[in-house]
Amino acid sequence: MPASFDTRTSHEQHGRYPEASTVEDIQRNMAMVRTRIESACQRAGRDRETVRILPVSKTKPESRLRLAHAAGCHMLGENKVQEAYCKWEAMQDLPDLQWSVIGHLQTNKAKLVARFASEFQALDSLRVAEALERRLQVEGRVLDVFVQVNTSGEASKYGLTPEEVPTFIRALPAFSALRVRGLMTLALFSSEAERVRQCFGLLRSLRDRLRQSAPAGVTLDELSMGMSGDFEIAVEEGATVVRVGLAIFGARQLPDSHYWPGGPNIGKSP
Numbered sequence: 001m002p003a004s005f006d007t008r009t010s011h012e013q014h015g016r017y018p019e020a021s022t023v024e025d026i027q028r029n030m031a032m033v034r035t036r037i038e039s040a041c042q043r044a045g046r047d048r049e050t051v052r053i054l055p056v057s058k059t060k061p062e063s064r065l066r067l068a069h070a071a072g073c074h075m076l077g078e079n080k081v082q083e084a085y086c087k088w089e090a091m092q093d094l095p096d097l098q099w100s101v102i103g104h105l106q107t108n109k110a111k112l113v114a115r116f117a118s119e120f121q122a123l124d125s126l127r128v129a130e131a132l133e134r135r136l137q138v139e140g141r142v143l144d145v146f147v148q149v150n151t152s153g154e155a156s157k158y159g160l161t162p163e164e165v166p167t168f169i170r171a172l173p174a175f176s177a178l179r180v181r182g183l184m185t186l187a188l189f190s191s192e193a194e195r196v197r198q199c200f201g202l203l204r205s206l207r208d209r210l211r212q213s214a215p216a217g218v219t220l221d222e223l224s225m226g227m228s229g230d231f232e233i234a235v236e237e238g239a240t241v242v243r244v245g246l247a248i249f250g251a252r253q254l255p256d257s258h259y260w261p262g263g264p265n266i267g268k269s270p
Contacts, residue, residue, distance in 0.1 A: 016251075017228070017246045017247060017250045017251045018250050018251070019249070019250035019251065020064070020067070020248065020249050020250045021064075021067075022067065023067050023070045023071045025067075025250075026067055026068050026071040026073070026248060026249070027071045027072070029247060029248045029249075029250075030053070030055075030071065030072070030073070030248060032247070033053060033231075033244055033247050033248060034048075034053070036231070036232055037051050037053070037231070037232070037235055037242070039232070040231075040232040040233075040235035040236050041235060043236055044235065044236045044237075044238075046235070046238075050240055051235055051239060051240060051241070051242060052240060052241045052242075053241075053242055053244055053248075054075060054076075054077045054100055054102070054224075054241055054242065054243045054244065055068055055073045055075075055076055055077065055244060055245070055248045055249070056076070056077040056078070056079075056102065056227075056243050056244060056245030056248075056249075056270035057076040057077065057078060057087075057245070057249060058077070058078050058079045058080065058083065058103075058245060058270070059083075059252050060249050062087060062090050062091065064249060065087060065091065066091070066094075068248075068249070069091075069094055069097055074096055074097060074098060075097070075098040075099070075100055075118065075119070076097065076098075076099060076100070077099075077100045077101075077102045077121075077243055077245075077270070078099060078100070078101060078102065078103070079101075079102060079103030080103060081101055081103070081105060081109040081112050081113055082109070082112070084099055084101060084112075084116070084117070085112045085115070085116055087099075088116040089116075098118040098119070099116055099117050099118060099119070100117065100118065100119035100120070100121060101113050101117045101119070101120045101121065101122070102121045102122060102184075102224075102243055102270075103122060104122055104124075104158045105120065105122060105123075105128055107127055107128055107131040108131075110128065110131035110132045110134075110135050111131075111135045113132060113135075113143070114132055114135035114136045114138070114139050114141060114143065115135075115139055115141075117143060118143070118144060119143070119144045119145070119146075119181075120132070120143055120144070120145045120146070121145070121146040121148065121184045121224050121241075121243075122146070122148045122158065122159075122184065123145045123146065123147050123148060123178075124147065124148045124158055124159050124160050126168070126171060129171075129172065129175050129178060130175070132145075132175070132177070132178060133175040133176070133177050133178060136177035136178070137177055141177065142177050142178070142179055143177060143178055143179065144179045144181050145178045145179065145180055145181065146180075146181055146182050146183060146184040146222065146224050147160065147165060147168060147169065147172075147180065147182075147183050147184065148160065148183075148184045148185065149161075149162060149165055149183050149184070149185045149203055149206065150162075150185070151185045151187065151198075151199040151200075151202045151203050152185075152186070152187060152188040152199050154188070157186060159184075159185065159186075162202060162206050165183070165206060165210065166210060166213075169210055169214065169215070169218060169220075170215055172215075172218055173215045173216065173217050173218060179219070180217075180218045180219060180220070181219055181220075181221065181222045182207065182219070182220050182221055182222025182223055182224065182240070182241075183203055183206065183207050183220065183222070183223055183224070184223075184224035184225065184241075185199060185200070185202075185203045185224075185225050186199075186225075186227075187199035187200060187225065187226075187230055187233075187234070193233060196230050196233055197233050197236075197237060199225075200225050200226070200233060200234050200237035200238070200239065201237050203223055203225055203237075204223060204237055204238040207220050207223055221240070222240045222241055223238050223239050223240050223241070224239070224240070224241035224242075224243065225237070225239045225241075225242070226239045226242040226243070227242070227243050227244060227245070227246075227270040228244050228245060228246040228247040228248075228270060229246075231243075231244060243270045244270060245270035246270065
């Protein structure tokens with residue numbers, strides 16, 4: 001049976017995704033997401049343990065993040081670096097809580113990512129790689145990174161074109177503080193499941209080809225793709241990380257255009 005997914009913008013989804021306000025709410029939502037992943041894995045003949053859920057906590061207050069941690073979430077995804085950094089500073093009493101930055105990064109914010117993040121999923125330029133490397137060396141840290149690929153061909157989205165990725169990957173061993181784990185994409189925002197599936201299939205095919213010629217030190221085991229509205233399709237197509245916000249934390253109070261003013265991916269909600 002084809003996976004169903006919801007393409008409504010976040011301010012239209014309060015009915016389907018009521019806000020989680022207790023530890024029990026988040027645990028229940030996580031269990032539902034795991035069940036849906038397990039079903040998708042069964043359809044694809046995959047092992048459920050090969051898929052990691054990244055709860056996306058963007059715009060949620062510190063109190064909600066503490067509930068998520070109490071519910072068993074030990075890595076949270078954030079789009080905006082400044083917001084994530086402030087949350088990290090406020091939650092230093094939870095040393096086992098890790099942070100994944102999943103949104104576009106400007107080079108002047110690289111120093112913040114280098115200071116606190118464990119993972120960065122939107123690497124799409126050598127300028128950003130250089131800025132991160134420089135700051136990570138100062139901090140004495142390393143960072144797991146995913147290369148962002150624009151698989152939909154939309155001008156509004158960040159990410160390298162599939163054709164640019166091989167050359168980009170070959171340049172990354174020069175940055176010793178960056179541990180390349182895999183590729184990331186945002187699918188086309190469409191109610192047509194097959195068009196969404198094509199984006200995920202393209203990323204998987206690209207990863208499979210690149211694996212054959214990946215330089216030493218570059219690991220391409222991971223595929224970060226799929227959000228609350230389409231993660232089941234992503235799992236069927238090989239996702240190893242799904243970025244889920246709405247289905248865990250509930251609908252946000254404002255549409256995504258508020259969180260990405262003037263930027264890409266309007267209407268796309270993890």
